[in-house]
Amino acid sequence: MPGLIDVHAHLDEPGRTEWEGFSSGTKAAAAGGITTLIDMPLNSEPSTVSRETLKLKTDAAKGKIFVHVGFWGGLVPENALNSTALEDLLDAGVLGLKSFMCPSGIDDFPMTNITHIQGGLSVLARYKRPLLVHAELVQESDEKEDAVSDAASYSTYLRTRPASWEQAAVRQLVSATEETRAGGSAEGAHLHIVHLSDAGSSLDLIKEAKSRGHSLTVETCPHYLAFSAEEIPDGDTRFKCSPPIRDAANREKLWEAMMGGDIDLLSSDHSPSVPELKRLDEGDFLKAWGGISSLQFVLPVTWTHGRQYSLAFEKLASLWSEKPARLAGQKLKGAIVVGNHADLAVWEPEAELELDADHPVFHKHPSISAYMGRRLSGKVVATFVSGNLVFKQGFHATAACGATILAR
Numbered sequence: 215m216p217g218l219i220d221v222h223a224h225l226d227e228p229g230r231t232e233w234e235g236f237s238s239g240t241k242a243a244a245a246g247g248i249t250t251l252i253d254m255p256l257n258s259e260p261s262t263v264s265r266e267t268l269k270l271k272t273d274a275a276k277g278k279i280f281v282h283v284g285f286w287g288g289l290v291p292e293n294a295l296n297s298t299a300l301e302d303l304l305d306a307g308v309l310g311l312k313s314f315m316c317p318s319g320i321d322d323f324p325m326t327n328i329t330h331i332q333g334g335l336s337v338l339a340r341y342k343r344p345l346l347v348h349a350e351l352v353q354e355s356d357e358k359e360d361a362v363s364d365a366a367s368y369s370t371y372l373r374t375r376p377a378s379w380e381q382a383a384v385r386q387l388v389s390a391t392e393e394t395r396a397g398g399s400a401e402g403a404h405l406h407i408v409h410l411s412d413a414g415s416s417l418d419l420i421k422e423a424k425s426r427g428h429s430l431t432v433e434t435c436p437h438y439l440a441f442s443a444e445e446i447p448d449g450d451t452r453f454k455c456s457p458p459i460r461d462a463a464n465r466e467k468l469w470e471a472m473m474g475g476d477i478d479l480l481s482s483d484h485s486p487s488v489p490e491l492k493r494l495d496e497g498d499f500l501k502a503w504g505g506i507s508s509l510q511f512v513l514p515v516t517w518t519h520g521r522q523y524s525l526a527f528e529k530l531a532s533l534w535s536e537k538p539a540r541l542a543g544q545k546l547k548g549a550i551v552v553g554n555h556a557d558l559a560v561w562e563p564e565a566e567l568e569l570d571a572d573h574p575v576f577h578k579h580p581s582i583s584a585y586m587g588r589r590l591s592g593k594v595v596a597t598f599v600s601g602n603l604v605f606k607q608g609f610h611a612t613a614a615c616g617a618t619i620l621a622r
C-alpha cells in the first residue's frame with residue numbers, strides 16, 4: 215500500500231531528544247510502514263514558532279531521518295496577531311500551523327484564544343495551508359474537587375477532562391471557520407481538528423459545519439479506537455493522554471463515524487516522554503505526563519481492531535495515506551500512481567506480532583507504550599521511501615536517507 219503519512223507526531227528534537235528524537239522516531243516509523251511524518255512544533259526545546267527555530271529542527275534532522283519529515287509551525291499568542299512573523303514562519307517552509315485551546319503542558323507553547331486562531335486563519339488563507347487545533351476548552355466544573363478521589367483510578371482523570379471541554383472548543387472553531395466558506399473573507403484557509411475523542415455533540419457540530427461548506431476536517435487516533443476507559447487498569451499511566459480515552463460506547467460511535475466518512479483521517483499523536491515522567495511506580499494519573507506512545511504500531515492496531523468493522527484496504531489507505539497527504543499539501547504522495555514518490559509499505563495482513571520483550575521496538579522508550587503485551591495482526595515486512603528500501607524484516611538500511619519536506 216502507499217506508505218502511511220502520520221500528520222501528528224512529536225519527535226522532541228532538538229532539546230528533548232531523551233524523549234524520542236529524529237533517529238529513533240523515524241526508525242520506529244519505518245518499521246511501522248510510515249514513510250512520511252509531520253512533526254509537531256511542541257515538546258522540542260525550543261518550540262518551532264519562527265524561521266530560526268524551524269532551522270534548528272532541519273539542522274537537527276540532517277543525516278538522522280529514515281523517512282521523510284515535514285514540520286508544522288506553532289501558532290502562539292506571540293506570533294498569532296503579527297502577520298509579518300507568521301508570514302516569515304510560513305515562508306521558511308512549515309506545512310501549516312498548530313495551536314492549543316488549553317494549556318499544552320509546555321511552557322514555551324502557550325495556548326491561543328479564538329481571536330488568535332482567527333488571526334492565524336486569515337494569514338493561512340493566502341498560503342492555502344491548514345491550521346491544526348488541539349480542541350479542548352477548559353470549563354468551570356460544577357463538581358466540587360473531591361479531595362479524596364483516587365489519582366490511581368483512570369476514572370478520576372477522565373472526570374477532569376469531560377467531553378464538554380471538546381464540545382466548547384469545537385463550538386468556537388465552527389464559528390471561526392464560517393468565513394472559510396466559498397466567498398468568505400478567509401476562503402482558502404482550512405482548519406483541522408486533531409485527535410477527536412468525543413463522538414457525541416463535538417462530532418455533530420463538525421458534521422453540520424462541513425455540510426454548510428466550512429473548510430474543516432477532523433482526525434482521531436488508534437488509541438481512541440482500540441481502548442476504552444473501562445478497561446484501563448488502575449495506575450497504568452501509559453494510557454494517559456488528552457483528550458482522554460472515553461467509554462466503550464463512545465469508542466463504538468467513533469468507529470461508526472469513521473467508517474461512515476465523518477472522520478477524515480487517522481494520526482498517531484505519538485507523544486512520548488522519558489519513563490520517569492509517566493510515573494508508573496506511583497501510578498498517579500493526575501501527575502503523569504499525558505501522551506500515548508504508539509508510532510511503530512499504528513498500522514497493525516488499526517488493522518487488528520478494524521477487521522471487526524469490515525475495514526477494507528482502500529479505506530485504510532484513505533485514512534492513513536491519501537487524506538493525510540492532502541492535509542499536508544503533498545500532491546505527489548498518498549497514493550500509488552505513476553509519477554508519485556515511491557513511498558511504499560509492504561505488509562502481511564494475516565501475520566501476527568506479539569509485542570513482548572523479544573519484539574524489536576524502535577521507540578526510544580518501548581516500556582511506556584500502552585500496546586506492549588498485546589497481540590496484533592498485520593506485520594510490516596518492508597518499507598520504501600522514495601524508492602529506497604529503508605526497512606526489511608526487522609532491519610534498517612545503514613544510511614538514513616529520508617529528506618526534510620519544506621513547503622514552497
Ligand SMILES: NC(=O)NC(NC(N)=O)C(=O)[O-]
Pocket residue numbers: 224256257318319320348409454455456457483485504505506
Ligand atoms: N504536549 C503534548 O504533546 N501534548 C499531547 N498530549 C496528549 N495528546 O496527551 C497533545 O498532542 O496534546
Ligand SMILES: [Zn+2]
Pocket residue numbers: 348408409456457
Ligand atoms: Zn493535542
Ligand SMILES: [Zn+2]
Pocket residue numbers: 222224254483484485
Ligand atoms: Zn499531539
